[in-house]
Amino acid sequence: MRLLLFSLLLLLPAAAQAQLRDQARPNILYILIDNWGWGDIGVQGGSIPTPEIDQLAADGLRLTNFNVENQCTPTRSAIMTGRLPIRSGTHRVTYGQPYGMAPWEFTLAELLNETGYDTALLGKWHLGDVEGRLPTDQGFDYWYGIRNTTDEAGYSSTPQYDPEIVPQPFIWEADAGSAPRKVAPFDLDSRRQIDREIIERAEAYLADPARAEAPFFLMTALTQIHPPLGTHPDFANVSGHGLYSDIITELDANIGRILAALDEAGLADDTIVILTGDNGAVTDGIGGGSNGPWRAGFTGYEGGLRTPAMVRWPGTIEAGRVSDEIFAALDWMPTLATLAGAPELVPDDRPIDGLDASDFLTGASETSPREHVVVFIGDDLFSVKWRSFKIHLKTAEDLYAPVQEYLFPPVYDVAQDPGEENNLMKFTLFAHSWVYVPLGRIVGELTESFTAHPNIPPGAEFEGYPEE
Amino acid sequence: MRLLLFSLLLLLPAAAQAQLRDQARPNILYILIDNWGWGDIGVQGGSIPTPEIDQLAADGLRLTNFNVENQCTPTRSAIMTGRLPIRSGTHRVTYGQPYGMAPWEFTLAELLNETGYDTALLGKWHLGDVEGRLPTDQGFDYWYGIRNTTDEAGYSSTPQYDPEIVPQPFIWEADAGSAPRKVAPFDLDSRRQIDREIIERAEAYLADPARAEAPFFLMTALTQIHPPLGTHPDFANVSGHGLYSDIITELDANIGRILAALDEAGLADDTIVILTGDNGAVTDGIGGGSNGPWRAGFTGYEGGLRTPAMVRWPGTIEAGRVSDEIFAALDWMPTLATLAGAPELVPDDRPIDGLDASDFLTGASETSPREHVVVFIGDDLFSVKWRSFKIHLKTAEDLYAPVQEYLFPPVYDVAQDPGEENNLMKFTLFAHSWVYVPLGRIVGELTESFTAHPNIPPGAEFEGYPEE
Numbered sequence: 011m012r013l014l015l016f017s018l019l020l021l022l023p024a025a026a027q028a029q030l031r032d033q034a035r036p037n038i039l040y041i042l043i044d045n046w047g048w049g050d051i052g053v054q055g056g057s058i059p060t061p062e063i064d065q066l067a068a069d070g071l072r073l074t075n076f077n078v079e080n081q082c083t084p085t086r087s088a089i090m091t092g093r094l095p096i097r098s099g100t101h102r103v104t105y106g107q108p109y110g111m112a113p114w115e116f117t118l119a120e121l122l123n124e125t126g127y128d129t130a131l132l133g134k135w136h137l138g139d140v141e142g143r144l145p146t147d148q149g150f151d152y153w154y155g156i157r158n159t160t161d162e163a164g165y166s167s168t169p170q171y172d173p174e175i176v177p178q179p180f181i182w183e184a185d186a187g188s189a190p191r192k193v194a195p196f197d198l199d200s201r202r203q204i205d206r207e208i209i210e211r212a213e214a215y216l217a218d219p220a221r222a223e224a225p226f227f228l229m230t231a232l233t234q235i236h237p238p239l240g241t242h243p244d245f246a247n248v249s250g251h252g253l254y255s256d257i258i259t260e261l262d263a264n265i266g267r268i269l270a271a272l273d274e275a276g277l278a279d280d281t282i283v284i285l286t287g288d289n290g291a292v293t294d295g296i297g298g299g300s301n302g303p304w305r306a307g308f309t310g311y312e313g314g315l316r317t318p319a320m321v322r323w324p325g326t327i328e329a330g331r332v333s334d335e336i337f338a339a340l341d342w343m344p345t346l347a348t349l350a351g352a353p354e355l356v357p358d359d360r361p362i363d364g365l366d367a368s369d370f371l372t373g374a375s376e377t378s379p380r381e382h383v384v385v386f387i388g389d390d391l392f393s394v395k396w397r398s399f400k401i402h403l404k405t406a407e408d409l410y411a412p413v414q415e416y417l418f419p420p421v422y423d424v425a426q427d428p429g430e431e432n433n434l435m436k437f438t439l440f441a442h443s444w445v446y447v448p449l450g451r452i453v454g455e456l457t458e459s460f461t462a463h464p465n466i467p468p469g470a471e472f473e474g475y476p477e478e
Numbered sequence: 479m480r481l482l483l484f485s486l487l488l489l490l491p492a493a494a495q496a497q498l499r500d501q502a503r504p505n506i507l508y509i510l511i512d513n514w515g516w517g518d519i520g521v522q523g524g525s526i527p528t529p530e531i532d533q534l535a536a537d538g539l540r541l542t543n544f545n546v547e548n549q550c551t552p553t554r555s556a557i558m559t560g561r562l563p564i565r566s567g568t569h570r571v572t573y574g575q576p577y578g579m580a581p582w583e584f585t586l587a588e589l590l591n592e593t594g595y596d597t598a599l600l601g602k603w604h605l606g607d608v609e610g611r612l613p614t615d616q617g618f619d620y621w622y623g624i625r626n627t628t629d630e631a632g633y634s635s636t637p638q639y640d641p642e643i644v645p646q647p648f649i650w651e652a653d654a655g656s657a658p659r660k661v662a663p664f665d666l667d668s669r670r671q672i673d674r675e676i677i678e679r680a681e682a683y684l685a686d687p688a689r690a691e692a693p694f695f696l697m698t699a700l701t702q703i704h705p706p707l708g709t710h711p712d713f714a715n716v717s718g719h720g721l722y723s724d725i726i727t728e729l730d731a732n733i734g735r736i737l738a739a740l741d742e743a744g745l746a747d748d749t750i751v752i753l754t755g756d757n758g759a760v761t762d763g764i765g766g767g768s769n770g771p772w773r774a775g776f777t778g779y780e781g782g783l784r785t786p787a788m789v790r791w792p793g794t795i796e797a798g799r800v801s802d803e804i805f806a807a808l809d810w811m812p813t814l815a816t817l818a819g820a821p822e823l824v825p826d827d828r829p830i831d832g833l834d835a836s837d838f839l840t841g842a843s844e845t846s847p848r849e850h851v852v853v854f855i856g857d858d859l860f861s862v863k864w865r866s867f868k869i870h871l872k873t874a875e876d877l878y879a880p881v882q883e884y885l886f887p888p889v890y891d892v893a894q895d896p897g898e899e900n901n902l903m904k905f906t907l908f909a910h911s912w913v914y915v916p917l918g919r920i921v922g923e924l925t926e927s928f929t930a931h932p933n934i935p936p937g938a939e940f941e942g943y944p945e946e
Contacts, residue, residue, distance in 0.1 A: 105911055106918025164909025170865070170891075176915040237907030292907070308885060387885055410904050412873050412882030 034351050035225040036323065037281035038122070039272065040342075041265060042089075042229060044082065044134060044160065044236035046287025048316045049302030050258060056300060058249065058258040062266030063318070066285060070322030071331040071371065077383045077395070078289050078339045080314045082136045082159060082236075083109075084386075085288040085339050090117040090137065090148070092343030092356070092364030094386065097460075099468035100137060102388045103159065106176070108469025110138025111148060115475075116357045118343045119149030122227040125352040130215055131155065132208045133231030146186040150229075154183045154211055156196055156204070160236040163201035181207075202240040205232050209264050213271040221275060225350070230268060234261045235299060237292065254298035279324045282349065284342070287317030292409060303428035308409040310385045310392030310402055311430050321371060328373050335378035336395070340364035345371065360475055361463050382452055387413075391456075394449050398425035401449045421445050502819050503693040504791065505749035506590070507740065508810075509733060510557075510697060512550065512602065512628065512704035515759025516784045517770030518726060524768060526717065526726040530734030531786070534753060538790030539799040539839065545806045545851045545863070546757050548782045550604045550627060550704075551577075552854075553756040553807050558585040558605065558616070560811030560824070560832030562854065565928075567936035568605060570856045571627065574644075576937025578606025579616060583943075584825045586811045587617030590695040593820040598683055599623065600676045601699030614654040618697075622651045622679055624664055624672070628704040631669035649675075670708045673700050677732050681739040689743060693818070698736060702729045703767060705760065722766035747792045750817065752810070755785030762876060771896035776877040778853045778860030778870055779898050789839060796841050803846035804863070808832035813839065828943055829931050850920055855881075862920055866893035867913045889913050 050056050053064040053072065079085040083103045084095035090111065095101040098115050111117070119129045131145040133155040138144060145153035156162070162179035165171050181200060184190035194200050212230050215221070234257050241248075241256045245263070249255035265285065272278045290307030291299025301313030308314045319337070321327055341364045347353045348368040356362060369375040382396040390413070393402045400422045406413045420433035421442050434442040466472070518524045521532040521540065547553040551571045552563035558579065563569040566583050579585070587597045599613040601623040606612060613621035624630070630647035633639050649668060652658035662668050680698050683689070702725050709716075709724045713731070717723035733753065740746045758775030759767025769781030776782045787805070789795055809832045815824045816836040824830055837843040850864040858881070861870045868890045872883045888901035889910050902910040934940070 104918060105914030106916060107922045159908075159911070161908040161911040164906060165912040168906065168909050168912060170867075171912055176912040238909055239907065406885050409886055410884075410888060410901055412884050414880075414882055 035126070036349060037221075037225050037277060038127075038227045038346060038350070039268070039281050039283045040089075040227075040229045041268060041283070041285045042086075042133070042231040043261065043285070043287045043318075044231070044233055045289060045291055045299065046235060046317050047291025047293065047299035047301045047307065048304055048313070048318060049300030050235075050291060051318050054302055054318065056258070058251065058255045060258060060262040062262045062269065063285065063320075066265070066269065066283065066322055067320045069324070069329050070283070070320055070327050071333060073319040073321070073333060073335075073337050074316075075334045076286060076317060076319030076337050076339075077315045078287065078317050080289055080308055080310070080385065080387050080392075082134070082288050086135070086137055086231075087111060087115075088339040088364075089342050090119065091115050092118070092340055092362045093360070094340070094363045094384070096386045096389065097361065097363075097463070097465050099466045099470055101386055102468070103136075104468060108140075108471075110140065110143035110469065112466060112470050112472060113142055113147060114472060115148070117149045118346060119145070119227060119229075121149070121343070121347055121352060121355045122225075122350055123149045123151065124355055125350060126224055127350070128220065128224050128226040129228075130226070131229045131231060132211050132215070133204075133229070134160065134233055134236075135231070141190065144182075144184060144190055146184040146188075146190070151186050152184070153190075154181075154193070155208065155231065156181055156233070160201060160233045160238070163196050163198055164238040166195075166197050198238060198240065201233070201238060202242055205234055205260070205264055206242050206244075208232060209267050212268050216268075216271040216275045216277065221277060225280075232261065232264065234264075235291065239298075252298070281323075282346075283322040284320075286319040286339070288339075290314045290317055304424075305428070305430045306406075306408050309406050310387065310404065312400070312424055312428060315383070315385060315395070323371075326372050331373070333370075333376075333378075335370060335376075336380045336383060337367060337370075337378050338364065338380060338383050341367045341378075341380065357475075361459050382448075384452065384456060391453065394452055395424070396445070396448050396452065398423050399445045400424050400430060401445065402430075419446070419449075503594070504817060505689075505693050505745055506595075506695045506814060506818070507736070507749050507751045508557075508695075508697045509736060509751070509753045510554075510601070510699040511729065511753070511755045511786075512699070512701055513757060513759055513767065514703060514755025514785050515761065515767035515769045515775065516772055516781070516786060517768030518703075518759055519786050522770055522786060524726070526719065526723045528726060528730040530730045530737065531753065531788075534733070534737065534751065534790055535788045537792070537797050538751070538788055539795050539801060541787040541789070541801055541803075541805050542784075543802045543804050544754060544785060544787030545783045545804060546755065546785050547807065548757055548776055548778070548853065548855050548860075550602070550756050554603070554605055554699075555579060555583075556807040556832075557810050558587065559583050560586070560808055560830045561828065562808070562831045562852070564854050564857065565829065565831075565931070565933050567934045567938055569854055570936070571604075572936060576608075576939075578608065578611035578937065580934060580938050580940060581610055581615060582940060583616070585617045586814060587613070587695060587697075589617070589811070589815055589820060589823045590693075590818055591617045591619065592823055593818060594692055595818070596688065596692050596694040597696075598694070599697045599699060600679050600683070601672075601697070602628065602701055603699070609658070612650075612652060612658055614652040614656075614658070619654050620652070621658075622649075622661070623676065623699065624649055624701070628669060628701045628706065631664050631666055632706040634663070634665045666706060666708065669701070669706060670710055673702055673728070673732055674710050674712075676700060677735050680736050684736075684739040684743045684745065689745060693748075700729065700732065702732075703759065720766070749791075750814075751790040752788075754787040754807070756807075758782045758785055760877060762878075772892075773896070773898045774874075774876050777874050778855065778872065780868070780892055780896060783851065783853060783863070791839075794840050799841070801838075801844075801846075803838065803844075804848045804851060805835060805838075805846050806832065806848060806851050809835045809846075809848065825943075829927050850916075852920065852924060859921065859924075862917050863892070864913070864916050864920065866891050868892050868898060869913065869917045870898075887914070887917075 052060045087095040087100035130152040139157040179196040181193040245260035304312035344366040365379040370378040385393040422430040520528045555563040555568035598620040607625040647664040649661040713728035772780035812834040833847040838846040853861040890898040
């Protein structure tokens with residue numbers, strides 16, 4: 011059968027061949043933004059103009075109910091593995107302790123690489139900071155960027171910082187199969203420059219004639235808008251509305267530059283472009299982002315779960331489509347596996363929590379396959395969203411507040427009550443306790459799965475995926 | 479060699495012989511105060527005069543960064559064993575459940591007793607209330623006092639108290655090798671008298687000619703300032719500023735009486751005098767103590783960790799020295815083992831968390847060997863202090879408040895911010911997250927140690943220290 015297909019291709023003109031190949035195996039460009047508030051884009055009510063982002067949304071599908079994990083590391087893990095980060099010990103940001111995605115986790119990059127994609131990560135990783143756990147160990151042919159969090163850029167400017175205790179962080183570069191190389195110290199100065207470096211490398215990558223030879227998976231994991239806040243000098247004071255606005259302006263321009271480079275290379279029609287955040291914005295203190303109508307970032311509330319998300323695929327995804335169907339960062343891995351024509355490469359020896367939403371994305375189905383998301387923060391199940399109902403088992407009012415546990419979990423209907431302020435259990439005197447039933451079922455099934463497939467602790471050093 | 483030394487000693491006059499012996503094996507007098515706030519002494523800003531205590535501080539080394547556990551039982555366990563109380567099941571105060579230090583824990587009293595010291599405990603124990611777990615089972619030749627907490631004195635005055643359900647508590651007396659004897663019921667009346675009884679027994683002990691024959695370890699564990707609050711009738715209304723002031727006045731006078739007895743017996747120059755609290759003061763409700771500038775007692779905050787501490791050893795410890803180096807209750811056991819000339823008796827078959835700070839105490843070193851303390855409350859790690867940084871994983875605002883857990887642990891610099899109010903993570907937007915690295919390392923090493931040497935549950939009945 012494969013031989014027959016090959017023979018037929020020989021009879022087609024080159025352009026048609028390319029189109030056939032690209033429809034089967036589209037390029038994938040994932041632009042990931044750090045700490046991005048749902049309300050920080052113009053089309054979702056943001057006060058700072060984001061023309062490039064708004065245009066991208068207009069050209070594809072805008073997901074208004076895209077759900078991430080609550081921090082950098084778990085969201086990036088969810089995108090890469092399609093698995094709840096708590097399963098793989100990547101469910102929290104750790105400092106000074108062994109951490110990272112175990113070598114036996116099978117990533118989206120590995121999957122695409124295995125089916126013939128060229129793969130590159132430009133920017134932040136945050137899924138391991140030792141050799142064996144770097145991007146080039148997990149399926150990326152090339153990586154330029156930082157191993158951990160952008161926080162590190164501020165270390166050397168902190169009083170009492172001691173490089174003997176905590177080494178000076180660096181920007182790194184690596185090719186698969188070779189040792190990583192230090193590029194430059196990562197400090198407040200290079201922090202302002204790094205997104206420009208990422209963009210220029212993305213432009214070079216897209217302009218490379220090699221892009222015509224094989225499909226590619228390029229992830230540009232920009233470091234904006236994560237603290238320490240700062241813009242490239244070219245964007246200092248451009249907005250006239252302060253630093254945060256300057257950063258959003260820089261971000262929008264940078265996204266425009268990547269998309270322009272894709273156009274110039276003639277690749278736009280053959281490329282699925284995904285643009286999302288990794289978690290909600292820091293809205294208090296010297297943060298300044300907006301989570302739109304949603305409550306409190308970095309918690310179990312919608313402000314920490316929902317982040318801007320859009321997907322463009324000319325000719326396949328209808329332009330201007332907007333959907334409030336539930337979609338999760340977990341879903342990219344099985345969804346993109348199908349869109350890349352390799353669903354059989356999704357592992358079946360471990361639980362995959364992501365759902366294949368390819369029919370939903372292409373428009374073959376109006377509804378996504380996902381009806382719920384579970385919100386773990388660290389080891390604890392904070393909340394569960396089921397349809398439009400949110401149930402909170404634990405709560406923290408904001409990023410800096412301590413966690414509290416409910417005796418009687420409140421139920422909110424986020425479709426009516428985006429601020430999660432009106433506890434239906436209180437106003438209907440427990441008439442809404444029927445919502446506890448599907449919640450209980452979700453938690454019960456999860457518990458069964460965790461029992462059958464025990465979670466792996468952070469920093470685990472197993473050689474292969476542990477047998478049951 | 480030993481024989482030769484003995485021969486030489488025969489040639490020396492008796493006084494010189496005594497001095498030689500005492501320098502090698504000084505007496506140790508540990509005066510332990512119950513619930514003592516850092517700010518409850520004059521020299522640390524207390525409003526109630528404490529002339530005897532201030533004089534003791536002036537004559538020796540005052541430790542302004544002396545760290546205890548957060549409750550009576552764990553601090554007493556730490557002093558006795560040099561081990562984190564969570565290792566030995568003595569990390570919380572329990573009522574009506576098996577508890578106490580297991581017989582195979584090796585105490586400071588056992589160590590000193592084994593190397594020839596006479597050992598006596600006058601006062602509160604709180605490390606076991608059954609035969610086999612009393613002070614005379616754990617290295618003390620003699621004990622007079624209460625088995626548990628001073629709380630018990632209030633039982634019989636409580637409406638609906640039923641001695642059939644909870645037996646009437648007693649004051650006890652015991653000699654090693656004999657069964658303990660009931661001295662008197664412990665109630666609100668004897669509660670007011672018991673510290674006087676302790677003082678008089680200490681005076682008799684110090685005046686006993688047997689003290690010249692062997693070095694001694696006397697621990698006077700006074701019951702003040704623990705609730706139920708009350709003074710000896712001689713001190714009722716002496717201060718003119720209420721009950722708490724009366725109690726502090728009594729306490730200061732009692733400490734003066736012990737020191738005077740030491741002087742009168744001619745033992746002051748040969749005796750290391752240690753005076754500390756066991757945890758911070760109860761500052762709210764009917765308490766009334768002061769934790770000085772430090773936040774909230776009985777928590778992971780400095781108000782619960784720091785308590786007054788001073789050490790006098792004429793001729794060895796420089797008078798008037800004050801140090802803010804970190805020192806922990808855990809450190810007494812290995813430190814005093816060295817000062818008593820028997821460091822080899824510190825067990826090497828179990829983890830000892832205390833550090834030998836003898837060089838720091840004697841002035842051979844300006845710095846203590848300790849850079850951090852970990853603060854467990856019950857089973858939970860609440861906070862870690864590393865250098866002047868404090869990191870809180872869990873919090874409780876005061877003694878009566880529920881426990882909360884942080885999503886993003888705050889970091890305070892207690893040198894700049896004794897009230898632990900300014901979360902550096904918030905004000906520097908995570909630039910201080912490098913402080914998480916040494917924290918993570920400390921927690922990681924502790925976890926490894928707990929894995930290699932599993933913690934023993936409260937009330938465990940092992941015959942010997944469990945093998946790994």
